Amino acid sequence: GAVVSQHPSWVICKSGTSVKIECRSLDFQATTMFWYRQFPKQSLMLMATSNEGSKATYEQGVEKDKFLINHASLTLSTLTVTSAHPEDSSFYICSARGTADSPLHFGNGTRLTVT
């Protein structure tokens, strides 16, 4: 079945540095990808919707200059957390779909810890 690969699965970085997380669709072309953030014991919060070849649409309250999203190809979207701070520590999950009627496929998530 369709697989979405997310990399890295976990990362530790120092405060002030930037971290890039990749989300790849391995066997289908993902016209739309979604990025979520999950706090401990909280639900997944949609951060942004990314369509290939266009700018991402960010949800209210999400800083687009802080969380840079690039969907440069039909199989790859990246989320870059810029100038990371401890409060950015969280679990980030991507999902992808092909056509509008296609089901969503989720990556395994990335655990980010900022020290």
Added chain:
Amino acid sequence: GNSVTQMEGPVTLSEEAFLTINCTYTATGYPSLFWYVQYPGEGLQLLLKATKADDKGSNKGFEATYRKETTSFHLEKGSVQVSDSAVYFCAENSGGSNYKLTFGKGTLLTVNP
């Protein structure tokens, strides 16, 4: 905005016990409703869904019925197995084809042999 409220866990059951995880939503109209499952170390997977009132979604012995009158989509399974141990997320999509899902907080289920 819309929200999804699901039963807080963790839920611990013995094998072959009956499972119910409650889920209610606030979206108006007729959102599509989903249950996702996340096994340890893996991503979320769609377990079942229902797209209109009174529909019953089912998969792997799990069932959930879309109840418009109570705005609920409770997950049930008659006899759980150890392999059902996972986190279960209820979600709704009232955003049409944009597929912007609103998730509940997730319920951790542990099934003991």
